[in-house]
Amino acid sequence: GIRSPFRELGITKAQIRKLSAALGLPTANKPAMPCLATRIPYGNRITLEKIKMIEAAEEFIHSLGLQVIRVRHHEISTGALARLETGSVELVQLCAEPSLFKQIADKLLEIGYAHVCLDMQGYRMGSLHESFEKVSKK
Structure with missing residues (x-):
């Protein structure tokens, strides 16, 4: 433990x-700031490479002035996916400024993500539990 x-x-x-x-x-x-390992779903291997990607992504996004942000790291068949969860203010800002989202997406692709998406539900504490709980209830 x-x-x-x-x-x-x-x-x-x-x-x-x-x-x-x-x-x-x-x-x-x-x-x-919660441990960066909390950005990786249950059952997925936590590696230094993933942690460094998450850290670099969040630091870059914070440097742009966005405060409430979590980069959720998912492994899918076509590569690493960065799912961005933001606060309501940041969500509105990113939707209103497509060039800002493009700037973020370009940087995350440079960091090593194959895909970048914005979670329209926004930041939810414990969101990685959601899919785990749905599977557990079946």
């Missing part, structure tokens, strides 16, 4: 932030 040293010691996120600030660490006020 995966160990969580801070949790095992009973240290909370608030305590970590307070200690980080006291030590003058630049990450003290950094927004929470």
